[in-house]
Amino acid sequence: MTWSIAAPAVMAAFLASLVEVVEAFTIVLAVATLRGWRSATLGTIAGLAVLAGIVLLLGPLLNRIPLHSLQLAIGILLLLFGMGWLRKASLRAAGIIPLHDEDAIFAAETAQLGQYRRRQQSNLDWVAGITALKAVLLEGLEVVFIVIAVGAGRGLLMPASLGALAAGALVLAVGAIIHRPLSRVPENILKFGVGVMLSAFGVFWTGEGLGVAWPGQDLALLLFAALFLAAGLLGSALARRISVEIAR
């Protein structure tokens, strides 16, 4: 394992997981605020159990896929996923679409559960639990994909998993202390950075899957990341200019 590729993998897993865990935490906290920690905790545990089941079921299959095919498949998926994040982060940075607002999401989830309480009191525990389960499962699936995507191609699943676990632990620790949505996390900057890293990994693995021997080997990742960062910033600047011209 070389640090030039392990460090970006761990960093990408950590930062991407940070974003996802913050989003899941906001919804679980809304459930807990309105209905108490029992429903929120049960829903969270159920979501984590389903995730663990998926990983245990599908994880061993990864070893049966030929390395080049695995790299190509993961590379393409990473390109689609990473460029999607980078595109959205660029548009948010340009002010074309609104920033992700954890406080607003918290308020919306609380209001939605509150409406349900007024209609059907008896089923609220169930609804609250399912809401927490869904949040943990949906955001967790993204974390699982990112960990597999940045880790599986070079046997870095364990370091990438540790990066994701560290992010989860950090969010839970901070969340437990402040007990409110983590709205101060600079989510768009994180998403921009993660989009850059995932897109760079995407090009790298896709190339390896196609049989490309990248000059500089793992160090090529740094060049790709720099180019995607530049493209994201350029796209954002152009988008801002376009929106100003349209507004005139």
Next chain:
Amino acid sequence: MIVFKEVVAELIGMFVAERRLTIAVLIVVTMAGCLVDFTDLDPLVGGTVVLFGCLILLIASVCRSARAGTS
């Protein structure tokens, strides 16, 4: 069942954030694959096509969305 549907929708949404961008990326990768497999060119040419193709597509997609004023 609703949760299952939402999970499937989320999974698809993870990779198809914007349909045109997704299709364009797949076309670029397919072109690079054809270059590597069916010509005598160095595979590095295919890798370069993927890299610069994706960079151009990203900028074009952001600008297109800015013109449309939507996500």
